[in-house]
Amino acid sequence: MASNKFNYKSLEDLKNDIAKRKVNIKTCEDFSLLSKKVKIGNKICANSFANLPMEGCDSARDGSPSELVIRRYKRLAHGGAGLIWCEANAVVEEGRANELQMMMISSNKDQFKKLVAETKELGMKSNGFEPLMVLQLTHSGRYSRPVGHEARPLVPQRDPILDERAGVKDDSFVVSDEYLDSLIPMYVQSALLAKEVGFDGVDIKACHRYLLSELLASHTRSGKYGGSFENRSRLLLDIISAVREAVGKDFIVASRFNIFDAHPYPYGFGCKKDDMWSFDETEPIRLVKEMKARGVDLLSNSAGNPYYIYPQVTRPFDISSMGIPTPNEHQLKSIERLFYFSSVIQKAAGEIPVVGNGYSWLRQFIPYVGAANLKAKDVSLIGLGRCSFAYPDAPRDIFNNNAMDPKKVCIACSKCTQIMRDHGKTGCVIRDSEIYLPLAKKYRKETAERESK
Numbered sequence: 412m413a414s415n416k417f418n419y420k421s422l423e424d425l426k427n428d429i430a431k432r433k434v435n436i437k438t439c440e441d442f443s444l445l446s447k448k449v450k451i452g453n454k455i456c457a458n459s460f461a462n463l464p465m466e467g468c469d470s471a472r473d474g475s476p477s478e479l480v481i482r483r484y485k486r487l488a489h490g491g492a493g494l495i496w497c498e499a500n501a502v503v504e505e506g507r508a509n510e511l512q513m514m515m516i517s518s519n520k521d522q523f524k525k526l527v528a529e530t531k532e533l534g535m536k537s538n539g540f541e542p543l544m545v546l547q548l549t550h551s552g553r554y555s556r557p558v559g560h561e562a563r564p565l566v567p568q569r570d571p572i573l574d575e576r577a578g579v580k581d582d583s584f585v586v587s588d589e590y591l592d593s594l595i596p597m598y599v600q601s602a603l604l605a606k607e608v609g610f611d612g613v614d615i616k617a618c619h620r621y622l623l624s625e626l627l628a629s630h631t632r633s634g635k636y637g638g639s640f641e642n643r644s645r646l647l648l649d650i651i652s653a654v655r656e657a658v659g660k661d662f663i664v665a666s667r668f669n670i671f672d673a674h675p676y677p678y679g680f681g682c683k684k685d686d687m688w689s690f691d692e693t694e695p696i697r698l699v700k701e702m703k704a705r706g707v708d709l710l711s712n713s714a715g716n717p718y719y720i721y722p723q724v725t726r727p728f729d730i731s732s733m734g735i736p737t738p739n740e741h742q743l744k745s746i747e748r749l750f751y752f753s754s755v756i757q758k759a760a761g762e763i764p765v766v767g768n769g770y771s772w773l774r775q776f777i778p779y780v781g782a783a784n785l786k787a788k789d790v791s792l793i794g795l796g797r798c799s800f801a802y803p804d805a806p807r808d809i810f811n812n813n814a815m816d817p818k819k820v821c822i823a824c825s826k827c828t829q830i831m832r833d834h835g836k837t838g839c840v841i842r843d844s845e846i847y848l849p850l851a852k853k854y855r856k857e858t859a860e861r862e863s864k
């Protein structure tokens with residue numbers, strides 16, 4: 412089932428292709444469930460849409476929100492999703508994925524306070540409610556690049572497949588147990604700041620093979636953070652407990668985690684030992700139960716490693732970014748996998764809401780598929796990633812017009828990812844082209860020059 416560019420003119424076309432390819436993707440023409448309120452912890456989300464975290468790599472050098480960041484969140488607030496799951500925010504300088512990654516610290520917290528207040532105010536003015544805002548807390552681990560173009564990886568274990576690509580040359584790049592211990596208070600500090608400035612919650616990010624995600628797969632690490640499941644999940648769970656204790660019960664503690672790495676044993680999580688493409692739900696389900704016991708009240712599944720050669724596991728696309736082979740898998744198959752993962756987590760999580768993903772490739776048919784997944788109780792909120800860059804008003808148009816405009820949808824062209832790979836400030840090159848097309852060209856040229864030296 413090779414990949415094939417999106418070519419559905421009608422819902423019938425999509426349904427026929429789903430049937431032909433025998434994938435388990437459902438559709439539903441009653442959109443009423445999309446406007447259903449969702450209880451998240453002790454807070455109420457105004458509808459069943461969430462903007463997924465989408466990093467713009469465009470904060471100020473000190474981590475505070477720049478004009479572009481403020482613009483992005485205002486567009487999202489106008490768009491009408493009940494939950495804005497805000498992008499990756501580093502908890503320590505050395506764990507930033509780029510030098511303009513968001514990073515809230517005590518000296519810039521007032522700028523974050525303004526960002527949250529203005530976003531919520533605009534949401535209220537545009538749609539009659541304040542969106543919930545959850546901030547994603549991260550340490551980029553293997554993919555840390557806190558200064559300029561130089562990779563400075565900090566890894567939990569050596570990995571013969573990924574080390575060379577990430578610039579890991581020897582064991583000195585492996586972080587110590589003491590270093591990992593020292594991160595717990597940093598996550599707590601960031602969570603307390605987030606609470607102080609008005610966010611509704613924080614996400615302890617453990618996806619996309621950043622530090623806490625790779626740690627879940629650190630079978631070969633020795634000591635208290637490696638080997639057994641108990642050790643590999645220790646840091647994530649201890650951070651969740653420490654944050655929960657510090658922030659109290661009325662603040663959302665979430666986790667977006669990788670349920671499946673598509674990476675071979677002993678370096679991947681959620682994969683069968685003898686076949687990295689086969690999902691083994693044993694540990695992910697155990698992890699959900701442990702996270703619940705530690706006080707998590709919102710989850711989102713993701714999967715795969717966007718920095719490696721199978722990014723379709725994370726985000727199905729039509730055109731790949733440079734250096735990425737065309738997947739030998741149809742996009743509907745990749746989407747089916749992501750939907751299945753959300754349903755596995757939702758089943759294990761019970762009443763705790765799960766934000767699903769994998770929707771953007773479906774373009775104007777997102778509400779049909781989202782409504783069907785909500786109806787089946789496979790997920791509690793429909794998460795929009797690239798769609799939020801391309802078409803932030805999608806939820807609003809669905810509520811007001813009962814339809815998305817096919818001329819505004821994300822076309823899954825990977826150009827926003829290409830900007831990230833070129834170390835630039837990113838957004839939608841196609842639908843927000845006035846700002847991002849010139850930037851995309853500039854960063855491509857600079858990267859080509861840098862690489863030719």
Ligand SMILES: Cc1cc2nc3c(=O)[nH]c(=O)nc-3n(C[C@H](O)[C@H](O)[C@H](O)COP(=O)(O)O)c2cc1C
Pocket residue numbers: 463464465466467498499547618667713725726727768769770771772794795796797798827828831837
């Ligand atoms: C440019 C870009 C930036 C992203 N930034 C983040 C991020 O900060 N945190 C995160 O968890 N996922 C991030 N993602 C992944 C998305 O949230 C989402 O999981 C993925 O794009 C699949 O959803 P979609 O099909 O709706 O786009 C990013 C993806 C892209 C393309």
Ligand code: SF4
Pocket residue numbers: 797798800801820821822823824825826827828838839840841842
């Ligand atoms: S550049 Fe725009 S259209 Fe292309 S994948 Fe990114 S969000 Fe979608």
